[in-house]
Amino acid sequence: MSERAGDAATQAGDAEQARRREVLDRIARGLVYSESEAAFQAPQRRTDLVFEYNHTPPSHEAERRALLEAIFGSVGARTVLTPPFHAGFGSNTHLGDDFFGNANLSFVDDVEIRIGDGVMIAPNVTLTTTGHPVHPARRVDFARFSEPITIEDRVWIGSNAVVLPGVRIGYGSVIGAGSVVSRDVPPMVVAVGVPCRVVREITEADRATRAGG
Template sequence: MPHGDEQEVLDRIRQGLIYTESEAAFQTSSRRTDLIFEYNHTPPGEADRRRSLLVAILGSVGERTVLLPPFHAGFGSNVHIGDDFFGNVNLTFVDDVEIRIGDGVMIAPSVTLTTTGHPVHPARRVDYARFSESIVIEDKVWIGSNAVVLPGVRIGYGSVIGAGSVVSRDIPPMVVAVGTPCRALRTITDDDLTTRTAAIG
């Protein structure tokens, strides 16, 4: 049970307010960095070992999960992944608070999901001051290579995030969204059932 000072910091974190590295130091025991290192160095043939490590690292993990190493996480314990997940190499979770990923989600190489940002004014960045807001990725989302998902974002069911996009606001369900900042380009329709790649425009 957190004591008074710790509870006050946790309350600020949950509200998306500024907190510092020193103030949050009591959370260090929730970091799974040694286990992440071990996972990233486990031979490909040791699928059972990888699975047991992933269960120990993540806050929760569904069935038939593929997470190709290396992956990186600040904590690991704040990441929750559903069933039938595929994460390609160099997936980074900046999970100072929760990242919740639904079922059937696919994430391409070198994607960053960051729950944390820093104040704009340098005087407010002393002691690595930061704020954190949870990320939610709903079922059946596909995120393209080198995309960045920023704090507080929700990506709706079935949507596709184009490669290289910076997702700074919520994306509705069943759209193709691209760009910096990422914007919904078009709705996904039944016409997409008959094409390999969707025509744009």
């Protein structure tokens, strides 16, 4: 390679790195970006490993644990994740200790999902960090925006709930089945509905009852 060609290649590489940094900055700020712009993130996707996990026999506990550690950004101790589950990346999701996720849990983790210790998630729940612009002209090339989700320790999320981009669910709270969580939920409350709203606090009296509603 000639010196001139080498310089051109270096400049092209620098330009590509600058473009990637600009896209990552937009993603971090919750601004709109397109599928083509974010294509360089494809190697971070763990979809083949997710497929493998979903087809691994329950009795192969060591193999399933190794797959979880390869799929997720971090995995705590005593993790239970009932297949099938789905993840856009996997590598952007972090699971705490004593996590229980039931069947058909979907992680739309274009950016980080952080789940604390002792969290329980019922079947058919979606955690999505990503949404799309309302105007169709802005959805060309699957244009989208992404904001991280945080689920603090000891949260319980009921069946068929959807947690939307940017939401934080506080310590110990319960999200009722079928809820759509579009805003932050404070610690130690029961919240239900579409949109999800706080209906009451969790108190010492709940130690003697079964119901959460």
